[in-house]
Amino acid sequence: MELLGYERKDGRKGIRNVILVAYLVECAHFVSSEIAYPYKKDGVQVVGFGGCYPNSHASKVMTQLCTHPNVGAVLLVSLGCESFNRAKLAKDIQASGRPVETLVIQNCGGTAKTVKKGQAWLQSTISKLMDTKRVKIGVKDLVVGTICGGSDATSGITANPAVGLTFDKLVKNQAIAIFEETGEMIGCVEDIVARAKTRNLGMEIQNCLNKAARYYTIMGHGSFAPGNADGGLSTIEEKSLGAYSKSGSAQISGLIKPGDVPPSAGLYLMDVVPDGEPRFGFPNINDNMEITELIASGCHLILFTTGRGSVVGSAVSPVIKICANPDTFRKMSDDMDVNAGKVIESNVTLQEVSEEIYDKIIETASGVPTVSEKLGHQEFVIGYKTFEPIGPNCLVG
Amino acid sequence: MGSFKKLIRLSENDNVLVVCCNIEPGEELQLENVRYVINEFVALGHKIALKDIAMGEPILKFNVVIGSAVRDIKKGQHVHVHNIKSDFIPTYTIDNQKS
Secondary structure (H helix, E strand, O other): OOEEEEEOOOOOEEOOOEEEEEEOOHHHHHHHHHHHHHHHHHOEEEEEOOOOOOOHHHHHHHHHHHOOOOEEEEEEEEOOOOOOOHHHHHHHHHHOOOOEEEEEHHHHOOHHHHHHHHHHHHHHHHHHHOOOOEEEEOHHHOEEEEEEOOOOOOOOOOHHHHHHHHHHHHHHOOOEEEEOOHHHOOOOHHHHHHOEOOHHHHHHHHHHHHHHHHHHHHHOOOOOOHHHHHOOOOOHHHHHHHHHHHHOOOOEEEEEOOOOOOOOOEEEEEOOOOOOOOOOOOOOOOHHHHHHHHHHOOOOEEEEEEOOOOOOOOOOOOEEEEEOOHHHHHHHHHHOOEEOOHHHHOOOOHHHHHHHHHHHHHHHHOOOOOHHHHOOOOOOOOOOOOOOOOOOOOEOO | OOOOOOEEOOOOOOOEEEEOOOEOOOOEEEEOOEEEEOOOOEOOOOEEEOOOEOOOOEEEEOOEEEEEEOOOEOOOOEEOOOOEEOOOOOOOOOOOOOO
């Protein structure tokens, strides 16, 4: 299948042509939603950061999302008194060649006037974006992330190892593949470290996983929800084992942090646990925070495995949902793209399911909407975090 | 589906098996010529003991330690949060929630 992407002026190539309405504090969220609502079918989506206090991680994630390859234009909506540096964000978006406009609610004269101005800008921008240049793209142009959510004991037997095989094929075909959930690798550390391309990268990964284990221990709570236990997962080690299998068997080319875009093809681990002493609470308050961070690191699409049955999608990049549990699939098939649970109930192999996932990636990259896109899902959340930049050993050339 | 096996052993050294469909109390299952009498409801994906496991013994699944037994577990019994624990961070369930 020939794939046609959207070429941006900065050279990046997307698989969707999204216009973002981005609020810079929760106080501008409602106005942003009002602006965007009538244009949902035209590819207008709402993202934003709710906090009034500054945070470098949140700024980085917002900048990366507003200049993401799937994004063609951005309307920034500010209340006016929050601390987000809106001028810098607008400048960075402009430098990427994307149309950008900033509306400050306090200067526009309130809700109704801002909504009117915002919608007028959207109308002219939607027609401009229709002319975005289309270019041929291949698997080697794709960045694919993976996450599991609402895991149960079938996740680690069906959907996760199937995604692992898909990841192996993506890496073999020169794509960039990113896995994360460093809080769900407890008990798997030796195996992960041994897969690093260099010894120094292995040590960086070891430190990153030690940091995650320590962080979660201080929080007094593993990355574990009651539904995981209902679904047959007894311990965080057992959940980790299943989660880790999504990464497949390729060598690991690098360790990145949210918002770092991998420089070349290969498999990357994203460190989602903040550096330093715990300051802002749990590292990832829900699945969508991790999805948002994966997308900030350039993911064009996300492979989301679920056993209990999650319904979420995401803003900016499509989410392909792979259901691990055959009972859940029967109950919630309207929310699932791939049924991996058939591995348990029939003679379908993991390899066959992984091919199905791979084909779904190509289909989604060609423009066919995923189930969560069709249903209109655009979940999104950014939290407060603190990160140091990655060290020189984290990326293997 | 009826002919499909109801139990799987994920790795050679494991001391637990995984059930592939919901099992009702009283059902008898068989794997590799060994019979398991199941006396409680065990849901799809959950684990049963492959053999008697003593308190303190590690639980092996996929040939990896996933925790340890907090009481003696008899062959065929459901292996879960009531009889095993994490060796790292305690498992949170709604029932053990501190108010």
